[in-house]
Every structure is written in C-alpha cells, then in structure tokens.
Amino acid sequence: MMKKVFARPKSLTEVPFTYCPGCHHGIIHRLIAEVMDELNIAQDTIGIAPVGCSVFAYLFFNCDMIVAAHGRAPAVATGIKRVKPNNIVFTYQGDGDLASIGTAEIVHAANRSEKITVIFVNNAIYGMTGGQMAPTSLEGQVTQTSPYGRDPKTMGMPIRMCELLSTLNSPAYIARVALTKPAYIIRAKKAIKKGFQYQIDGKGFSLIEVLSTCPTNWGLSPKEANEWLEKKMIPYYPLAEFKNVEEVS
Amino acid sequence: MAKVIIDQERCKGCELCTIVCPQKIMVMSKSFNKKSYHPAEQINPEKCNGCAFCAMTCPDVALEVYK
Numbered sequence: 001m002m003k004k005v006f007a008r009p010k011s012l013t014e015v016p017f018t019y020c021p022g023c024h025h026g027i028i029h030r031l032i033a034e035v036m037d038e039l040n041i042a043q044d045t046i047g048i049a050p051v052g053c054s055v056f057a058y059l060f061f062n063c064d065m066i067v068a069a070h071g072r073a074p075a076v077a078t079g080i081k082r083v084k085p086n087n088i089v090f091t092y093q094g095d096g097d098l099a100s101i102g103t104a105e106i107v108h109a110a111n112r113s114e115k116i117t118v119i120f121v122n123n124a125i126y127g128m129t130g131g132q133m134a135p136t137s138l139e140g141q142v143t144q145t146s147p148y149g150r151d152p153k154t155m156g157m158p159i160r161m162c163e164l165l166s167t168l169n170s171p172a173y174i175a176r177v178a179l180t181k182p183a184y185i186i187r188a189k190k191a192i193k194k195g196f197q198y199q200i201d202g203k204g205f206s207l208i209e210v211l212s213t214c215p216t217n218w219g220l221s222p223k224e225a226n227e228w229l230e231k232k233m234i235p236y237y238p239l240a241e242f243k244n245v246e247e248v249s
Numbered sequence: 250m251a252k253v254i255i256d257q258e259r260c261k262g263c264e265l266c267t268i269v270c271p272q273k274i275m276v277m278s279k280s281f282n283k284k285s286y287h288p289a290e291q292i293n294p295e296k297c298n299g300c301a302f303c304a305m306t307c308p309d310v311a312l313e314v315y316k
Contacts, residue, residue, distance in 0.1 A: 002252060006304040006314035017309055021286065022263035026308030182269055182302045215263075222263040 009033035011042040011062045018056055022222020024179050024212035025053060028121060029060055031185070032090070035193045036063065039200065045088040046080055048073040050102075052094040053127045071102025074109035077116040088199060090117040095136040096126045099159050106165070106207075113170035113204035117195040120161060120207055123214040124233060131217030135159045138232055143217070158236065162209050166242035172204035174243040178211040178234060180226040191241070203245050211237055251299025252315040253291055259311035262286035266303035266312070272296045275303050 011033035019025045036042040042063045049057035051070040058065035068076040073091035081089045098106050098120050109116065125143055126132040133143040133150060136158050140149040150158075162176045173195055177188035188210060195206035211233050213225035220228055253275075260282060266275045266289050274297060278290040289311075291297065299316035 002250075002315040004313065005251075005299060005316045006301040006312065008310050008313070012310065016259055019308065021261035021308075022265060023308055026310060027306070030310050182305050185305050222265055223268055226265070226268070 009037045011036040013060055013062050015059045017060060019053060020214075020216045022213065022215045022225060023053070023127075024123070024210070025121065027179050027185065028092075028119065028188075028210050028212065029057070031189045031192050032092070032119060033061065034189065035196055036061075038193065039196055041088045041196070041200070044086070045090065046084070048077050048080075048089070048091040050091070050093040050097040051128075052097050054092055054094065054121070055128070057092055071097050071100070072105055073097070073102065074105040074114070074116065074118065077118075078109055078112070078114045081114060081116050085115070088117075088196065089115075090119060090196070090199075092119045093121065094127065095120070095122045095124065095134045095161075096129075099135045099161050106161070107168075110165045110171045110205050110207065111168050113172065115199050115202060115204055116206075117192075117199050118205075118207040119192065119195075120209040121212045122161070122209055122237065123212040124158070125214050125217045127214050127217055131214075136161075138236060160237060162207070162237075162240075162242045165207060170204060171207065171243055172198045172245040173206035173241075174209075175207075175241040176209040176211065176237060176239050178229065178239055180213075180230050184239070187239075198245070209237075211239075250295070250316075251297045252294065253297060253303060254313040254315070255289055255291065256311040256313075257282050257288035257290070258284070259309045260286060260288035260307075261309055262288060263308060264289075265306045265308065269302040269306045271300060271302065272298065
C-alpha cells in the first residue's frame, strides 16, 4: 500500500496559479498553505494581498483575504489584528510594494511590533508592471528603467530590508530565505512556520524575506534565473536569521 | 518503489523539476498540454526513490508523490 508523501495542501484552492513559468510565487504560496495546514489555523487566518503579481492571491488561498492599496498591507493588517486579536493575520508583499511605496508602513508596523506576519517576496525588480528598477535591484542590473545598469551614484545601492528592520528593538523574528534548492525550501518553510508560531504565541512582529526569481523580467529561463539568484543575489542578500526574540536574553 | 503523479494541465514547462531530480528521470514531454506548454513527464519510473524534490520545487504544485 503506497502512502501519499506529497500532495497539494488543503489551504490552497484548486485554482491554477496565474504566475509565469518558473516564478517562485507558487512555491511561496504552497509553503504558506502547508504551514497553515500544519498549525491548523486556516479557518482563523486573514491574509492581506498586495498590489503586484500576487494581487490575485485571494483566489489561491483557502482563507479570508483582503487586497490592500499599494504598500499599505501592514497598515491594513494592523487594523485587522487590533480589532480581531484572536485571528492570525499575515501580509504577502513584493519588493516594489514593501520596500518602495510601502516603506513607511512596514517600518512603523515593525517598530510597533504589531503581532502580524509579513511574507516579503524580493525578486529585485517590478514584476507586474513590466520589469522596472526596484529599490532592491542589484548594482549594475539592467531593467526597463535602468537600461545602462543600476548606477549607485545616482540611484543608490539596493535596500536590504531585513538588515534595516533588524536595527529596531521591537520585532520578534526577521529572517531571509531562498528557494533555489530543496534544502533552501525546507529552511524557508521552517522560517515561515516560526513566523506564524511567534504570532500565535503573541511574541510580536515577524518578517520573512524570500528571495525569488522573475524569469520573465530578468530575461532568463527559469533554470538560468535560479543560477543568477544564487550567484548574484545571495552574496548581496545573505541568508540568515537577523532577529530572533528567543535567542536574545 | 515510489510513484509521482503529474497533473500535466497544471504544468507550465518551467523545467525546474528536471534540475532537482537526483535520478534525472524527470524530463519534458514532446507533446503539448492545453496551455501549449511541454509538460513534465517521468521516464524509468522504477528508478524513482520518492524524495519529492520535484514536487517541492514545482511552482505550480502540479505533482503528487506516493511512496
């Protein structure tokens, strides 16, 4: 008798994802859904979708979802969590959403240590709008709006949100993960689970940054995009736990 | 003995499962699915050890693994 060792999590609907081939959004959605299944919280969870490729996240998750205005997901999440403190609230945001237009919201939500979980998808580019330069685009990276490569003299260096937010005293958990190898995917799931667990335990704000590929706008095949992420992004965006309230005495 | 069931209509032909498979038995089919992608298929299924790396990596959650 064969045992099912891997199946679609119950917290995902049957709707096929609308993402491009090889995009990591699908893996991240699956990991969140698996964590919701394992912690048995799907019926109490309220997710906040951003503006970006993942704006249709409400179609894919089997939990209550709201779409917030661009960048405002942490503000909406704050309101929901304060009105309904027993529900689990998470936001799902891209780098254009969280690190650009929504910088104020995320910094202050983290500083107030709102008891929410933020999934931050960093693919170093604006995906849905057609591949413009994001605050997280790498030095020299060619995009639609930086055709000669990102020049730090006029455009600044890429923002490292995890490092920036971990200078604050209040957040409970901040980590950066990637998904290019099965080992990374297992670690990423552990980090996401920890983020949700900390929220359930009332420890405070948790943010998990997931390095993701955007094969379409990077102009690479999914396989090349994975290699580019490992070679270019991970050296600049190191994978680590930046803050863990458990380990601070 | 393990078994992988591929939902070929969900597959978008990104080929990520072919890279992570330690047995190199995940390949792209020559036929098309309804979305006009070449979906993944398994050759030599008896070699499959059920590690589920393919399913873990699949961005479209198109795979089920039995062991």
